[in-house]
Amino acid sequence: MIKAILVDDEPINNTNLAALLNRHCKGVGIVATARSAEEARSKIIEWEPDVVFLDIEMPGMNGFDLLKTFDNPYFDVVFVTAYDSYGIKAVKFSALDYILKPINSAELKAAVEKIENSVQVKRQNLRLKNLLSLLDNTSSNTEDKIALSTLKETYFIAIKDILRCVSSNNYTTFFLANGDEHLISKPLYEYDELLSSYGFIRCHQSHLVNKFHVKSILNEDSGYLIVGAAGHKVPISRQKKGLVKSILY
CATH class of the missing domain: 3.40.50.2300 (Response regulator)
Incomplete structure (x- = not known):
């Protein structure tokens, strides 16, 4: 649009x-x-x-x-x-x-x-500029951005502003710190690979979270991560529990 x-x-x-x-x-x-x-x-x-x-x-x-x-x-x-x-x-x-x-x-x-x-x-020029900016940085940079394309618009989102990502079949919903949500027609595993070096944790088959926005761990069932100011409750799978603790503790 x-x-x-x-x-x-x-x-x-x-x-x-x-x-x-x-x-x-x-x-x-x-x-x-x-x-x-x-x-x-x-x-x-x-x-x-x-x-x-x-x-x-x-x-x-x-x-x-x-x-x-x-x-x-x-x-x-x-x-x-x-x-x-x-x-x-x-x-x-x-x-x-x-x-x-x-x-x-x-x-x-x-x-x-x-x-x-x-x-x-x-x-297209913005995408190319974003690519060159990323290539210029050999290490993680808090100002790096990711391009998220919907049918109507391409958004350039600062990685630090992403709270979490949720999978739904071959779609991924991005939840941002300002409350915005973007539904992208790509599977979660692609973003898992892209964002892992920025401190994102695959805490569940359907969930990817930014560790810098994790507020606490709720000890119910196999556990939940409380994410962002709004307190999003994100499940931790039993298989991922050890990985999550090793990263956060």
Whole structure:
């Protein structure tokens, strides 16, 4: 899903654009709207969108001024404007997209298709950067990240933020320290191999836990690990009990 922010000083324009995107561009998710460049800047920093649909002419700081406040804009921009002449020549020379108001749905869909391709390229570049970062570190690094790909999105998760992983057939659910969960279509044993050097313990056939988030061991049945601030209760199999104790004690 492509994360989008809509910026226009007229609320009705944001509402109309949102309706068109929801109707014609199902791959776009609107995470925020803004009515000024100043508000847009804070929303962009907060949400880290893939694309900003940006009105050019706004009171105070205009759309171009907003972009100048970012040293290295990482997001794509589609300019949405009622003025065919205002800055459009520069936009055309820069090979950027713009849509004139009132918005034509076909032009909107064409612009979104370009953004989708751009986002895929950026995600591939992020994967390559992550690979090179990992190759640069010969030992475990708390800042290392793992790429988790779902059907809609690829997430780059700091390994230190993973609480535990749970297997369900050929799927693995990742539970994160911030409460997020990600269901990935890969079996647990693949992540067991990847994460073992980062302090992860295969305490059960279906469970992998980050030892740095283990709070205690509960002595019931064959035992349970209490993991994370929320106190996740993770079973220890009888076969793994000795391994778990050797690592944690």
